[in-house]
Amino acid sequence: MKKFIFFCFIICSWTTGLHAQRVFIAHRGVNMHGTIAGENSLEAISLAKRAGFQAIETDVRLSADGYLVVMHDSTLNRTCLNADGTILSVQVPVKTKTLIELKQDFILKADKSEMRSRIPTLREFLIDCKRNGLYTFIEPKLLDETGRHYKDIIALADEVLGKGNYVITSNNRANEIIRDLGVYDVRLMGILYQTVFEKIQNQGDCIMAISASRFDEDEYDRYVALAKSHGLMRESHADKFVHFNKINRNDINFISTDLLAPDLNGQGTLLVDKHEIKDFICPTITTVGNILLKKNQTVVLNEPLPCVTFGGIYLEIELKGNVEIELGNQIFNVKTGNVGKHQVLIYNAFPVFKVKSLSDESEIKRLMLKIVQF
Incomplete structure (x- = not known):
């Protein structure tokens, strides 16, 4: 546990120096579009650790009976198969299935049958993140104006990972709700193209996600410099050279990716x-x-x-x-x-x-x- 907290402390210190110890985030784990492993699967966590990723991102939804489960889409169709390996023939919304049904009736897509595993709960996913020492970005995929489910996610992350060992990343309205609840001891990540710079800046302890695909080169460089001048850590996503090249020309703390390999640091x-x-x-x-x-x-x-x-x-x-x-x-x-x-x-x-x-x-x-x- 001490090692995991120390790793988080080091992340907090990585705010200066071009490319100084930048952190690669395995987006929904290492799954490579559901081929090598299921998206958001426990296997994708192990592969992320093996490849040398220092962090991981995952998504949270609610089952029909109110359990926190790990799934990006509102339906199972893109990422899942029936338990017997056949393709889903009708739309299956996550919120219409109980936890038992999600666990028993479906498996996550992967090329090899032995890598097709069950949909994890958020608790199961976070336990494996902790076991592998991965700094965890948690994205709630639901808008809850009451904030109750956000508080449940935060309470579970505090219990399993420990305070300071994770980030809540979501649409900026969710970030505002979390802060309005008086929760200031949880790091957030705000998405710049969804809001204005000042709103993210004013939320406190907030990483700024600056899109390498939505902003042209001049806009991207300007926003990175502006965020750095205000002491905000910066995150960008890249899978292709055209976007990774923008990141490499700038001082970015966190790089989220589905397809890039993390920087070599003795792994493999x-x-x-x-x-x-x-x-x-x-x-x-x-x-x-x-x-x-x-x-x-x-x-x-x-x-x-x-x-x-x-x-x-x-x-x-x-x-x-x-x-x-x-x-x-x-x-x-x-x-x-x-x-x-x-x-x-x-x-x-x-x-x-x-x-x-x-x-x-x-x-x-x-x-x-x-x-x-x-």
């Missing part, structure tokens, strides 16, 4: 570590040791990549020009002025890596590729 087994020109097949090497590409020429690794059951592929590239990169199962562009940095989770695949010039001439000044099995 290093399978590939390539950072010299001789490690890559490339058309031309300049006298200063850089890779020179004409339009549509490509760079690949000079050896086959291993199959990765569960891991991450990490790339850093510095260049002049414009290139298209294929990394894992993502394709994206990197241009002059970017130190391209991307990192993607891999599940049961031979990871792909390729760099193709889109400019008449592109020059790669630095190239590093790592693959880790978690």
